[in-house]
Amino acid sequence: MSRRRFIKNTILGSMASGVLGQSFKKPSFQNFSGPRIISTWNHGFEANKVAWKNLSSGNGGLTAVELGVRVSEDDPNETSVGLGGLPDRTGKVTLDACIMDKNNDCGSVSFLQNIKNPISVARMVMEKTPHIMLSGKGAYDFAIEQGFKSQNLLTKKSKEAWEKWKKSSDYKPVINIENHDTISMLLIDENQDLFGACTTSGAAWKIHGRVGDSPIIGAGLFLDNDIGAAAATGLGEAVIRTSGSAMVVEVMRQGASPLEACKEIVNRISKIHKNRPEWEYLQVGFIAVNKQGEHAGYSLKKGFNYALHDTKNQKMIDAKYEIE
Numbered sequence: 001m002s003r004r005r006f007i008k009n010t011i012l013g014s015m016a017s018g019v020l021g022q023s024f025k026k027p028s029f030q031n032f033s034g035p036r037i038i039s040t041w042n043h044g045f046e047a048n049k050v051a052w053k054n055l056s057s058g059n060g061g062l063t064a065v066e067l068g069v070r071v072s073e074d075d076p077n078e079t080s081v082g083l084g085g086l087p088d089r090t091g092k093v094t095l096d097a098c099i100m101d102k103n104n105d106c107g108s109v110s111f112l113q114n115i116k117n118p119i120s121v122a123r124m125v126m127e128k129t130p131h132i133m134l135s136g137k138g139a140y141d142f143a144i145e146q147g148f149k150s151q152n153l154l155t156k157k158s159k160e161a162w163e164k165w166k167k168s169s170d171y172k173p174v175i176n177i178e179n180h181d182t183i184s185m186l187l188i189d190e191n192q193d194l195f196g197a198c199t200t201s202g203a204a205w206k207i208h209g210r211v212g213d214s215p216i217i218g219a220g221l222f223l224d225n226d227i228g229a230a231a232a233t234g235l236g237e238a239v240i241r242t243s244g245s246a247m248v249v250e251v252m253r254q255g256a257s258p259l260e261a262c263k264e265i266v267n268r269i270s271k272i273h274k275n276r277p278e279w280e281y282l283q284v285g286f287i288a289v290n291k292q293g294e295h296a297g298y299s300l301k302k303g304f305n306y307a308l309h310d311t312k313n314q315k316m317i318d319a320k321y322e323i324e
């Protein structure tokens, strides 16, 4: 072997064994327990049913997660997503969403107004543009061009809630009710391929223009088809500060189970936020699924749950948590 080739091989060998970087344990692909879908919160239950129906009919994982989370976007009684989502402090409903597939293709919209199904606009950004994220008026114009209908998303109920809030104008989101109902859905199909979607109207009474974690790939949602997928719910600022979902996947890459990985990042968020003013109302939760189909949810404070749908189960699971 020439001296030059020897040096090159030695360097490549060192990289593979982790001398120049971190070496990761390769997770096993064995013991796959079948396709499944997990989604945040109670509304995930109905959303999962629609996603499962689409998956079983052969419509593919991407369509399954898109149409699944649209159940929550379409529901006027769901006050944290789509139509009927609680507005910002100026009374405007502004929506964030993102979608991601097994090939790392992804699309996202943020600060989108007057379009009921931001998740479908996010999918079109992914499929019809060279970009990943469109925001505000640009996202709206793109949606209209693609045939989406403009509509008022503020319902009688959400308008009344806003008018009531205005009397005090106190920004202290109520844990597990006002601020923490983002729907995030993760799906592993029969080929062990991963898909995810995340959609929200964001924090109620936020400053006009505020964007949370949900449209940010790596914060609200992330997947690596070799490892697993993760998604978030809760106060977006805390999730963005830690690149939450991407970090959950990276911890799984190091060999952690979905539960251990979610716990690790929630602990990190807890440490960072303990002395911050938002601590008293802070809630974050993650769900994760790995390549074997193992899944988990974990939150900072009690009260987070997620919905599971697989060949044997359709049920809600109470997530473990750090603080009572």
Ligand code: GLY
Residues within 6 Å of the ligand: 182, 200, 201, 202, 203, 211, 212, 213, 214, 232, 233, 234, 235, 236, 237
């Ligand atoms: N996780 C949703 C938000 O903070 O906007």
